[in-house]
Each structure stands twice: as structure tokens, then as C-alpha cells.
Amino acid sequence: MEQLEKAVEQPLLEECEASCHGTEADLRTIRAQMLDEPSIAEMAEWFKALGDPTRVKLIGALLQQELCVHDLSVLLEMGQSAVSHQLRYLRNVRMVKRRKVGKTVYYSLDDAHIAEIFHVTYEHLKHK
Amino acid sequence: MEQLEKAVEQPLLEECEASCHGTEADLRTIRAQMLDEPSIAEMAEWFKALGDPTRVKLIGALLQQELCVHDLSVLLEMGQSAVSHQLRYLRNVRMVKRRKVGKTVYYSLDDAHIAEIFHVTYEHLKHK
DNA sequence: GTATCATATGAGCATATATTCATATGTTTT
DNA sequence: AAAACATATGAATATATGCTCATATGATAC
Structure with missing residues (x-):
């Protein structure tokens, strides 16, 4: 002991x-x-950002194309506020950026590597 | 509203x-x-496992070579219990496996893809 | 057998997280 | 100007997380 x-x-x-x-x-x-x-801290922060189902869905959707908050809210079947909070999270870690057009705000991926990491992981999980 | x-x-x-x-x-x-x-749940679970400094350190160390709990505890400068708990976590998500030799237990990576994901992410963070 | 060592585990606790609710901000329309 | 709309944000709450402490388990040595 x-x-x-x-x-x-x-x-x-x-x-x-x-x-x-x-x-x-x-x-x-x-x-x-x-x-x-x-x-180490950066690595952990980066992975943590992807370590939540809601954020995975957001990234997955934005991987396809730029989308506004409302559409993301519809796609994820979640409240606008929850989506907005998570988008802010992703913005803080620079995974996502925004573009305003009038009253609507379009979000898109802010990083080319996300797609790679995302796909590598997805393929991995499929073949296991 | x-x-x-x-x-x-x-x-x-x-x-x-x-x-x-x-x-x-x-x-x-x-x-x-x-x-x-x-x-989505699997992706998130996988990333979440890497989304903590302690676990990043563990993976980073095991990326180099198989190690026993005690050595990991020394390397991370953490209590044996904390390390053991996190190793169990990593074992539950099948990132790590163990091998017993007498009273000591050696841990090693249980997945070839981890190295890839880890390195891609590390390189990404460096060139940013 | 007992003692010692290496690891595992359950409980407790303090902190972190994700969502909801209500409301604020900023924009367009009328 | 007021009304309607799109998004953002702060507070509150419920749950999850990571660590510590004490102890359990399992193995070796004596």
C-alpha cells in the first residue's frame, strides 16, 4: 500500500x-x-471538441457544405440555442468560421485537416 | 421568439x-x-477518449512502447490509481490492451490507427 | 501460512459539460 | 417608428468526468 x-x-x-x-x-x-x-493540451482540446455527438453531427453536416444556424438546427433536430452554443464552442477552437449575410449567419469548416482526421477515424471504426 | x-x-x-x-x-x-x-456515437466516443490530457499522455507514451502501470505512473507523475482508472477507460474503448506477467501488467496500444490519427492531428496543430 | 508488491476498484467530491429557458442583440421589412 | 426574424448569450440545472482515498484482488517471496 x-x-x-x-x-x-x-x-x-x-x-x-x-x-x-x-x-x-x-x-x-x-x-x-x-x-x-x-x-498535449492542444491535442486534448482538439479531440475533445470532436468528442461529443452534437459536435460530430455539426462537423459532419458542415463537411458537406456551408449552412446557417437555422438549417443546422433543423438537420440536428435540436433547439436553436443548443446549436448556437455548440457552434460557439467549435468557433473558439477554430474548427469552424462564420459569415454573415443580413440576419443569417453561415457556418463552415475553418480547417482543411478536420476532413482528413474525420475520415480516417470513420474508416477506422467501420473496419473493426 | x-x-x-x-x-x-x-x-x-x-x-x-x-x-x-x-x-x-x-x-x-x-x-x-x-x-x-x-x-456518430462511435466517432464521438472515440474522440472523447483522446480528449483528455492524461489520456493523451498515456497514448503518447504507449506509442513509443509497451509499459507497465507503475512506469506510466512515474512518467505521468500521477498516482497509480488515477492512471489505472484511465487505463481502464482506454481499455473499455479498445484503444489499449494488457498483458500480465506475474504481478505486473503491461499495457500497449490495441489499434494501429491510433498512431495515424494521433500523428495527423499533431502535425496539424504544429503547422497552424 | 504471512508479508509484500503491483494493480484494480468503489465511493466520494469537486469541477466541467450540455441543454433549456428567457432574454438580448442586430437586421430587415413594413 | 414598430414588428418580425435570425442568432447570441447568461443563468440555471442535471449529468458526467477525473481525481483521491481507502481498500480489494491477485501474485510472488519468505
Whole structure:
């Protein structure tokens, strides 16, 4: 019990020879190749944005073409407010951009890579 | 006010000519090409699994090589329990699998596509 | 057997999320 | 000007999430 619940306060890697694994020597190497914190945060934020059914639907629809809030609301069968909130979310992470024409606002994808990531993932899930 | 807050109860697409957009006619077409609910749920679940810094770190480490819980705990500088919980999460969505050797359990990626998705996304975020 | 180690798990808690409701903002029409 | 429309936003609420703590399980060593 107790063991490494406080891993944080250890010298880290220095006294790890006493542990369970067969990789003692090169935890340091692995660590050196790990992503830095900012990159990790960005990755997570990006995936999280796609990690919700409503947002997946929005992206999926916009993958086809630019659409206004109202149409998205109809397509998703959701209230205008909910759709608007999620569009703001997607806008904040720069997955989506908007274009105003009179009183209506058209949304479209703001990133070429989304399609790629989306498709790779979809194909993956299909062949599994 | 009130407008389409109840989009759900509409005939949908039938009486949409009265709305804001310029795409009235083919909302039906767009809808036809949208992903079905199960696929959407799977996509979201998949992305959600990657949508957390801790899990991104775990995947990132396992991308390099198989590792036991203890080593992951040291690498991430997190308690063993937290790591174990997240590993279970990743196992539930089949991103990760385990191999027992005595009392230690080695985790590794359970999916070839993860690396691809991970790298595409990372490259994307870097060049932005 | 007992002790120790590596991992897993359930409960509890604090925070984050997604949606709804009511209302605000900004635009067009009359 | 007022009315109607399209979208945005803040507050409230219900649910989900991630971590910690304590403890359980399962394996090895003594």
C-alpha cells in the first residue's frame, strides 16, 4: 500500500531500479520523447471538441457544405440555442468560421485537416 | 421568439421554404448523407477518449512502447490509481490492451490507427 | 501460512459539460 | 417608428468526468 501514490514527489527515474518493470534504464528516454505540456493540451482540446455527438453531427453536416444556424438546427433536430452554443464552442477552437449575410449567419469548416482526421477515424471504426 | 425551439416536432424539411437560408430544397439531401446515429456515437466516443490530457499522455507514451502501470505512473507523475482508472477507460474503448506477467501488467496500444490519427492531428496543430 | 508488491476498484467530491429557458442583440421589412 | 426574424448569450440545472482515498484482488517471496 501507499507505494507511489505520491509519485510526484520522487526524484523520478533515479531510484526506479527497485520497481516492477523491465525498462528501468530508459524511462528517461521515453520521457524525453513525450510531447510537451502545451502540445498535449492542444491535442486534448482538439479531440475533445470532436468528442461529443452534437459536435460530430455539426462537423459532419458542415463537411458537406456551408449552412446557417437555422438549417443546422433543423438537420440536428435540436433547439436553436443548443446549436448556437455548440457552434460557439467549435468557433473558439477554430474548427469552424462564420459569415454573415443580413440576419443569417453561415457556418463552415475553418480547417482543411478536420476532413482528413474525420475520415480516417470513420474508416477506422467501420473496419473493426 | 419561440421560433424553432421545438424543431423536433416539425414535419422537417417539408415546410422549410419559409426559412432564412438559400438551401431549402436540399436539406433532405444533406440529411441523407449524414452519418447514422450509431456511427456518430462511435466517432464521438472515440474522440472523447483522446480528449483528455492524461489520456493523451498515456497514448503518447504507449506509442513509443509497451509499459507497465507503475512506469506510466512515474512518467505521468500521477498516482497509480488515477492512471489505472484511465487505463481502464482506454481499455473499455479498445484503444489499449494488457498483458500480465506475474504481478505486473503491461499495457500497449490495441489499434494501429491510433498512431495515424494521433500523428495527423499533431502535425496539424504544429503547422497552424 | 504471512508479508509484500503491483494493480484494480468503489465511493466520494469537486469541477466541467450540455441543454433549456428567457432574454438580448442586430437586421430587415413594413 | 414598430414588428418580425435570425442568432447570441447568461443563468440555471442535471449529468458526467477525473481525481483521491481507502481498500480489494491477485501474485510472488519468505
